Amino acid sequence: MMSLTSANMNVVVKRQYLFKLKANIDAFSSLIGIQVIALLFSLGGMGMSGSSSSYFTLTVRSYSADVVLAFTMIWGLVTAITITTRPYRNFDFTFVTNRLTSNLSNVLFLVTASLLGGVTSILSGYLVRVAGYFFLGHTLYSSEMAVGELIIGIIAASLYILTASSIGYLFGTLAQVSKAFIIVIPALLIGFLFLDISFNPMPIQQEIYQFYFIESSFILFLIKILLTTAILFGTSSILFNRMGVRQ
């Protein structure tokens, strides 16, 4: 008789993760494309101030990786939505899986993608400055960044991208639960932008912004983001756990 094999969850998740890195290689090539476009936008400088007298003109431009990071966050959101769509879910079910391992390996994949996105977008900040110096002939006054700050910058950027992907992952999963969410979610988001903005001196959008973006303690920021993403990924996982596949 053919002996039955017991399945170890960690081993299956690891194999699925490696499989996904290989299978979703297109996501990484689109990351490069998106960051190149963002770099072109960044070349003009983020902020510009100038003064002039009859003898001279002074223009100060500040360069940063902000646009690249914003684009990369959108990329993270879209990538997360993509891997919740039916064909991507079904890739797992061709081989050994259950819904939990499928979700865990998806989260691992998104964490990897976010780290890669974080590293490349922070480093692209240097690329913008160098490009401005060499190709546009700007004189560069760079504020030096210590290695520690660089690492914190990379982690923070990765966390923002991961948050975007966890939001995308939940949206994608909701869209699989019911197609109605494809219309409802964008409608709610657009509505949310205009919500209460004229009546309330401290609208909810501003509070959210302050909660996530204006946080001086790195540890607190880390905890906030990790909790948020855990809740979003967890909700998606619970939703997907009851769903049929390949039907």
Next chain:
Amino acid sequence: MKVIECTGLTKTYLRKPVLNNLTFSIEENTITGLIGRNGAGKTTLLKILAGFIQETSGKVRVFDDGPFNSLFVSANSIFVDDQMIFPPALQLQEILEVAGSFYPNWDMKLAKGLAKYFDFDPKNYHNRLSKGKTSTFNSIIGLAARCPLTILDEPTTGMDEAVRKDFYRALLKDYLAHPRTIMISSHHLNEIEDLLEDVLLIKDGKKHLHLPISELKEWAIGIKGPTEKVLELTNGEELIYENRIGAGTMYAVVKNNFATLEIEKAGLERTPVRASDLCVYLTNDSRGGIDDVFNQC
């Protein structure tokens, strides 16, 4: 040991029952043919067994475990059909490698051998394959995975005659060398009847028959002769199929409850009924055939 046990299995979609109170069990190391008309619920049943979809009510046990969300069932079973989907970024040889990393009993030598025999370019991509080639490739994965439960849902869709024959032969050879439990659904019972040990016939989501193929071949007989004599002999018996041939002659299929002598005494002709024909007769909704549609027009 029973590999599959279903008790009162029911699946409804939008209140319409697709599987209706299905109770059966499948023994270890058998090849069972799942036979039924289009829409009888074959694929739904197989997908429930594979853990893809959840039953509405009733009990399903595969390897003594509920298949839905069971990693254990998933590791020990494979579901093959023409809808199997692989990442478009992977070449065929990479797909074989990935499959090998997931399935512990995977036989790479067999997989590569079959892929070579069926003329697959290892650098080709799965989504560029033709319909028949797709089915062939998926079947290679199903065979080489050597899962204790191998589920083949219409594995020969689109395959040409030669490939179908080769595939059945490969399936039988590999089964004999590495016995496992195989469930195969097909419309071509006559092609696979030499392969099968058991037949599970379902009709409208209900179990109609579940018996060894040898018994199915003996299950019914055909009686041919003058109409009155046939009707007289089969009086009270349910006619599984009747066909009036010309004037006054009739062919009827009934359950095999008649002694040959009795039939010969009445001057009638007794013929065996092929298993595939019998399945068509048993699953027909109405006594009449497609001709009636045109006759009414």
